[in-house]
Amino acid sequence: MVDIQDPSQPIGPLEVQEVELYHAHSFWTKYVFSQDAKVIAIQYGGLATAVGMIGLALSWLMRLQLGFPDLFDFITPEAYYQFITMHGMIMVVYLLTAVFLGGFGNYLIPLMVGARDMVFPYVNMLSFWVFFLAVIVLVVSFFVPGGPTGAGWTLYPPQAILSGTPGSQGLGIVLMLVSLSLFIIGFTMGGLNYVVTVLQGRTRGMTMMRLPLTVWGIFTATVLALLAFPALLVASVMMLFDRLLGTSFFMPSLVEFGEQLSYGGGSPILFQHLFWFFGHPEVYIVALPAFGIVSDLLAVHARKNIFGYRMMVWAIVGIGALSFIVWAHHMYVSGMHPYFGFFFATTTLIIAVPTAIKVYNWTLTLWKADIHLTIPMLFCLAFLVTFVNGGLTGLFLGNVVVDVPLSDTMFVVAHFHMVMGVAPIMVILGAIYHWYPKMSGRMLHEGMGQFHFWVTFVGAYLIFFPMHYVGLVGVPRRYPEMGETLFIPDSVHFLNSFISVSAWAVGIAQLVFFFNIFWSLRNGKPSGHNPWGATSLEWCTPETPPGHGNFGDELPIVYRWPYDFSVPGADKDFITQDDPAGGLRTEGST
Amino acid sequence: MTTVLLFIFVVVGTSGWWLSHQRLGSKPWLESGLDSVSGTDRIGLPKAKMGLIVFLGVAGILFALFTSGFFMRSEMADWKDVPLPGILWVTTGLLVLASFALQTALRAARNGELSAVKNWLALAGMVTFGFLAGQSLAWQQLMGSGFVFNGNPANSFFYLLTGLHGLHILGGVVGLARTMGTAWSDASIGKLTLRVDLCALYWHFLLFVWIALVIAMQSWAHDPFIVSHH
Numbered sequence: 001m002v003d004i005q006d007p008s009q010p011i012g013p014l015e016v017q018e019v020e021l022y023h024a025h026s027f028w029t030k031y032v033f034s035q036d037a038k039v040i041a042i043q044y045g046g047l048a049t050a051v052g053m054i055g056l057a058l059s060w061l062m063r064l065q066l067g068f069p070d071l072f073d074f075i076t077p078e079a080y081y082q083f084i085t086m087h088g089m090i091m092v093v094y095l096l097t098a099v100f101l102g103g104f105g106n107y108l109i110p111l112m113v114g115a116r117d118m119v120f121p122y123v124n125m126l127s128f129w130v131f132f133l134a135v136i137v138l139v140v141s142f143f144v145p146g147g148p149t150g151a152g153w154t155l156y157p158p159q160a161i162l163s164g165t166p167g168s169q170g171l172g173i174v175l176m177l178v179s180l181s182l183f184i185i186g187f188t189m190g191g192l193n194y195v196v197t198v199l200q201g202r203t204r205g206m207t208m209m210r211l212p213l214t215v216w217g218i219f220t221a222t223v224l225a226l227l228a229f230p231a232l233l234v235a236s237v238m239m240l241f242d243r244l245l246g247t248s249f250f251m252p253s254l255v256e257f258g259e260q261l262s263y264g265g266g267s268p269i270l271f272q273h274l275f276w277f278f279g280h281p282e283v284y285i286v287a288l289p290a291f292g293i294v295s296d297l298l299a300v301h302a303r304k305n306i307f308g309y310r311m312m313v314w315a316i317v318g319i320g321a322l323s324f325i326v327w328a329h330h331m332y333v334s335g336m337h338p339y340f341g342f343f344f345a346t347t348t349l350i351i352a353v354p355t356a357i358k359v360y361n362w363t364l365t366l367w368k369a370d371i372h373l374t375i376p377m378l379f380c381l382a383f384l385v386t387f388v389n390g391g392l393t394g395l396f397l398g399n400v401v402v403d404v405p406l407s408d409t410m411f412v413v414a415h416f417h418m419v420m421g422v423a424p425i426m427v428i429l430g431a432i433y434h435w436y437p438k439m440s441g442r443m444l445h446e447g448m449g450q451f452h453f454w455v456t457f458v459g460a461y462l463i464f465f466p467m468h469y470v471g472l473v474g475v476p477r478r479y480p481e482m483g484e485t486l487f488i489p490d491s492v493h494f495l496n497s498f499i500s501v502s503a504w505a506v507g508i509a510q511l512v513f514f515f516n517i518f519w520s521l522r523n524g525k526p527s528g529h530n531p532w533g534a535t536s537l538e539w540c541t542p543e544t545p546p547g548h549g550n551f552g553d554e555l556p557i558v559y560r561w562p563y564d565f566s567v568p569g570a571d572k573d574f575i576t577q578d579d580p581a582g583g584l585r586t587e588g589s590t
Numbered sequence: 591m592t593t594v595l596l597f598i599f600v601v602v603g604t605s606g607w608w609l610s611h612q613r614l615g616s617k618p619w620l621e622s623g624l625d626s627v628s629g630t631d632r633i634g635l636p637k638a639k640m641g642l643i644v645f646l647g648v649a650g651i652l653f654a655l656f657t658s659g660f661f662m663r664s665e666m667a668d669w670k671d672v673p674l675p676g677i678l679w680v681t682t683g684l685l686v687l688a689s690f691a692l693q694t695a696l697r698a699a700r701n702g703e704l705s706a707v708k709n710w711l712a713l714a715g716m717v718t719f720g721f722l723a724g725q726s727l728a729w730q731q732l733m734g735s736g737f738v739f740n741g742n743p744a745n746s747f748f749y750l751l752t753g754l755h756g757l758h759i760l761g762g763v764v765g766l767a768r769t770m771g772t773a774w775s776d777a778s779i780g781k782l783t784l785r786v787d788l789c790a791l792y793w794h795f796l797l798f799v800w801i802a803l804v805i806a807m808q809s810w811a812h813d814p815f816i817v818s819h820h
Contacts (some may be wrong), residue, residue, distance in 0.1 A: 064731065119637045141688065188648055197643045199633055205624050208612040224642070231594075231653040234659060241750070247738040249663060265668030265743065270659055273591055277655070305619060321606075324598050561618035582622060 020465070022104040023164075023551050028224050033129070034120035035191075036548055037106045040128050042439070044102030044190075047128075051135050052095035056507055058087040067500025069481035072143040078166040080480035081150030081274045085167075088153025092282060094135060095184060096424055101187070101225065102131065104431060105194045105218045111538035112215050114203025116549045116558050118193040127193070129185030137179040141331060146170025152478060154275060157250040157268050161243040161555045163257075176578070184229045184236075196224040203537075205558035209313070210577070212562045213306065216313055217292020219317075220320040221285045228281035229325070244268070269334055276327035283420050284323040288316055291358055294380050296562070297427075297434055298362055300534045301377035302369035305563035308361040315354035322351045332400050332504055333407045341400040348398040353390070359388060370566065370573075374532075375449040380431025385421050391470040392421025393468065408478070409470025414464050420461045423562045429456070429513070436517070437531050443488040443525030448516040452509055459506035466495045533574045536562040540578050597654035599648060608669060609697075642788050646795050649758060653799050657753065657806050663801045664812040672675065672748045675731045681724035681805065688717040689797045692790040699783040707786065708773050712791070713767055725756050747819045751803050755796065762792050 024030040034040060040547040044218070062083045075083075078249055081431060110117050118124045125164065150166030151159060159165050160173055186571060198211070198219045211219075214531035238249040242263070250271045299306045306312060328336060328344040362384055371377065393415040396402045406412060429452075436444050470492055482488045530539040535586040540550040556578040564575040575582045633640060662670065695710035729749065737745045769785040805811050 120641060188645075191648075192641050192644050194638055195644050200635075200637045200640050207618075208609075209614065209616050209618045221604070226648050227598065227651050230648060231655050232653065234655040238659065238750075241740075241746065246670075247746040248740070248743055249659070249746065265666045267663060267666060270662050273662070274655065274659065276593065279593065309618060310614065310616075317609065321602050324593070324602075557670070558626065560622040563619065564622075580623070 011366065016408045021116055023548070024162070025179065032480070033125060034118070035125045035416050037110050037121070037437075038550075039105050039202050040124055041106035042415060043110075043128050044106060044131065044204050044521055045099055046102075047097035047132060047135060048095050051090055051138070052099075054139070055087050055095060056510070058083045060504060060507055062087065063500035063503040064466055065480055067497040069483075070130055075480070077480045078150060079147075081174075081478070082166050082316060085150050085153055085155075086138075086148050088137070089180075091421065092153065092286070093180070094138065094430075096286045096420070097187070097225065097282070098223050099130060100424070101126070101194065101218065101222055104214075104289060105222065108214055108434070109197050109218060110201065110540065111541070111546060111550055112212050112536050113198060113201055114206050114537050114551070115197055115201035115261055116551065116555070116559060119196045119201050120193050123164075123189045124193045127186050127190035130182055130189065133180045134182035134186060137175050141167070141175035141179070142171050144171040144174055144175065149173040149176045152273075154279070155239070156275075157239060157242065157266075157271050158252060158254060158263070160239065161251070162254070166545075168174060168243075174240065176314070177240045177243075180236050181233055181258060183239075184233045187225060187229060188419055191222045191226045203211045203555045203558060204483055206537075206577075207393040209310075210558055210561045212292070213291070213295035213309070213312055213316070214292040214536075217290070217295075219287040220316050221288040224281045224288070224320050225285045225325060228278045231278040235271055235278070238274075239271065242347070242382065246361055256588030269331075272326070272331050276330045277324075279330060280327040281323045284319055286420055288320065289498050289573060290383070290424040291316060293431050294362065294383050295365075296378045296534075296536070297380045297430055298365050299563050299565060300434070300436070300532050301380070302366055302371045302567045303375050303480060303533075304369040305565055306361070307364040307367075308357070309561065309563065311357055312361055315357045318354040319351060322347060322354070323519045327350060328396055329403075332403045338400075345400050349395070352395065352398075356392065359384070359391075359507035367589060374433075375444070375453055376430040378450075378457075378534075379426045379433065381431065382453070383426040386426060387423040387462070390415060390417075390423055394419060406471065408476055409471040410467050411473045413477045414467035417464050419466075422464060423553055426457070429453075433531065434519075436520070437544070438538055440521055440524070441527055441529060441544055442520050443527045446522045448512050448519075452513045452516065455509035455512075456506055459502050459509065462502035463499050465507065466499055470495055471501075496541055530576075533572070535564055535574050535576050537577055540576050554576075591658050591662070592652045594651065597651055599728070601651075619653070630820065635811050636784055638784060638788060639791070642791060646792070650799075651758070653751075653754070656751055658696045658745075660751065660806060661812050663743050663747065666743070669742065670742045671742050672732065672737055672742075672743055672807070674804070674807060675728040677724050677728050678732065678804065681721045681814070682800065684721040685722060685793075685797050685800055688714045688721065689790070689793045691717060692786065692793050696783070696786045696790045697778065699786045702779055704773070704779070704782075707782065708770075711766070711770050711773055711786070713771065714789075715763070718763060718766070718793075722756060722759060722763075724754060728752070748807065751807075755800055755803060758796055758799075763790070765789055765792065 022035045024034060024036070029035075031039060034043070050461065061075060062080065064072050065080055065083075081103055094289055106118070109115075122559075125431045146167050146169055148167050149155070149160065149172040155173070155176070157567075159168075161168050163169050165173075167176075198215060202211075225404040238247075242249050242251050244260055248263045250264035250268055251261075251266040252268065253264040254261045295306050296314060300539070310455075326348045328340060329348045332344075333343055393411070397406060397412065397415055433444055433449060436442075471477075473492060475489055475492060482492070527544065529541065532539075537556055537558070538546070540556055541550055558577045559580045560575060560582065561578055562583065564576050566573045567575055635643075690712045690716035695714065696708050698706035698710060729752070732745070732748070737748075739746055739749050764784075765790050769782070769789050772782050772785050
């Protein structure tokens with residue numbers, strides 16, 4: 001089906017055809033309906049961050065309720081359910097997925113592979129605007145009668161569309177499902193671009209094995225997302241029909257408040273299978289780009305080549321493939337056959353192998369390296385520690401017998417916030433400090449960055465570490481308050497207040513970060529083209545920020561892999577990918 | 591979830607086969623310059639065709655997931671199969687014909703026979719409209735005999751799967767219309783060939799999906815003794 005060029009055939013210089021670029025002329029086509037991946041990246045990242053701020057604010061409200069249960073009358077149990085639902089969905093889908101793939105994917109893929117733009121710029125523009133529409137629909141659901149859905153971010157039927165759940169009778173759940181469907185359609189448009197640009201848009205000399213790990217991570221995550229998000233689409237469409245047209249895909253026979261409903265025979269478990277067939281790969285859709293980015297940041301800021309590049313590539317691909325056969329470990333308590341539990345526990349624990357390889361390789365990259373404790377490096381170190389912590393509790397939860405008592409407790413909440421909340425956010429923040437100079441031509445303010453890092457890092461641990469203990473004593477998740485519950489000791493109430501205060505502090509520290517971003521646009525120190533001494537192609541553009549078409553008149557030619565740091569004999573401690581000579585080093589001396 | 595796992599298995603296999611040609615075992619840290627590498631080792635396909643192939647992967651898993659849901663739901667006690675209207679055999683034939691017409695148009699385009707391309711494209715368009723008309727007739731017949739959308743999950747799935755397939759065909763019709771626009775303008779034969787190529791590939795894919803769906807909807811295909819889950 002697919003023709004591969006014979007690897008033994010050398011390729012002539014004309015092999016890289018020039019792309020026809022769309023040249024925008026008016027303000028509208030340049031900055032609003034832009035087809036330039038760099039503009040789309042900033043649109044995606046900005047909108048995702050804005051909606052993420054709603055998610056953050058919701059977590060503050062939740063913490064107010066959990067820390068000080070009787071103080072705030074406006075947080076009813078119904079409102080609390082709506083807060084947790086929207087917080088979860090916003091953070092996982094509309095923030096993390098959109099920032100990593102729509103934001104960093106759009107900005108970095110064309111620049112890093114040496115392309116002028118994505119291969120289908122028009123479709124890329126549509127992708128953002130469909131995402132925009134999805135966000136509008138999501139936000140509108142806050143203002144409809146009955147409010148947004150409070151079904152929990154997993155939206156399990158039958159409760160999601162029964163009258164006891166907030167947002168089920170009005171438009172809340174409908175808008176949620178419509179918004180998700182739009183998001184998936186929009187993402188698919190972008191995803192096609194990211195994949196085909198990596199496959200077909202690479203410049204001369206840029207083989208797959210010369211790609212920065214960032215591109216490998218985003219590429220593999222996009223493939224996962226293209227295959228996993230349709231499961232959520234299928235689940236959403238079928239639930240919409242159950243809710244609006246009275247079908248019984250998921251709805252069993254039910255008696256609600258003494259009244260027999262017209263549903264019958266449907267399978268709520270079918271929804272769980274579909275949801276988690278999306279939901280588990282989703283973890284890696286977020287994690288793989290983070291893995292890739294952290295690899296590149298560690299190498300740059302430790303002035304050392306990444307340890308075990310090949311192994312890192314294999315691990316990314318291996319994790320991606322394995323992530324499709326572990327989904328039912330989210331369903332251990334759904335009454336599944338014990339042998340299935342055994343199977344899914346085994347596959348889950350097998351994923352720990354490639355993941356551990358990555359952690360070892362990051363650690364070994366740092367071993368005897370020239371570590372510069374820049375802000376990006378600090379965030380990478382914070383990621384490493386946090387990811388290991390969250391990963392270790394994952395080993396607990398991956399085992400059926402340990403998971404059953406811990407299921408639906410705050411322990412689970414602490415686990416997934418560490419591993420796919422805090423850890424990826426650390427990478428996003430580090431990546432912003434790292435690439436902001438390329439996007440703006442100026443450095444972010446160091447002092448504000450230090451403050452932001454330390455409050456965020458220490459604060460995140462003050463929030464989520466105690467939460468493990470709260471979960472271990474048996475506090476269930478999704479309960480707005482515990483009241484006079486016998487097995488809950490007073491220390492839990494104290495910890496809850498403590499966590500809430502920490503959460504507010506961390507949230508407020510983010511304001512410093514946003515201030516820094518806007519302040520540095522004008523007042524930051526000019527960065528030059530390559531302030532970190534990095535090697536990959538985005539640092540080799542003739543203009544900073546890169547102009548339309550990225551690389552001026554001629555596309556770069558790639559002569560080496562992206563990790564030539566501290567090469568013995570070279571005149572600098574880095575050699576960029578487009579450097580044919582490599583400083584003073586004589587060719588072939590390796 | 592058997593169907594979708596089979597699909598994932600095919601995707602993983604294809605990707606693995608492609609990756610195995612990407613010199614994953616090479617040592618990039620030892621290889622500088624252009625001589626030691628095979629240039630860009632990109633896939634020798636036009637971008638649009640590669641884009642379509644990736645899209646078909648997404649559409650494929652969408653149908654595989656619905657089919658998985660169909661199989662799992664069909665094991666519940668309340669399931670009553672829909673008697674497939676006879677007209678579906680006619681529409682199946684029409685879809686085969688459309689696929690064949692586009693393949694012939696592609697062959698003609700490669701030989702530079704512009705008038706033959708136009709004729710076969712026109713035939714493909716007409717036959718495709720015939721297919722869509724036949725499908726909606728099948729819907730009307732079923733609804734007329736009382737098989738309403740929310741009557742039984744078998745009905746719901748029938749309308750959902752055929753509707754989704756029809757929507758994909760409709761999307762294809764837009765592409766086909768643009769291709770015909772190219773054929774009737776004085777665009778280069780190379781551009782026309784590419785577009786016909788994309789249409790043919792898309793129609794073959796939707797024919798394959800349609801046949802798979804018709805098979806899945808036969809009662810022997812979703813017998814609980816054959817398809818297992820849990």
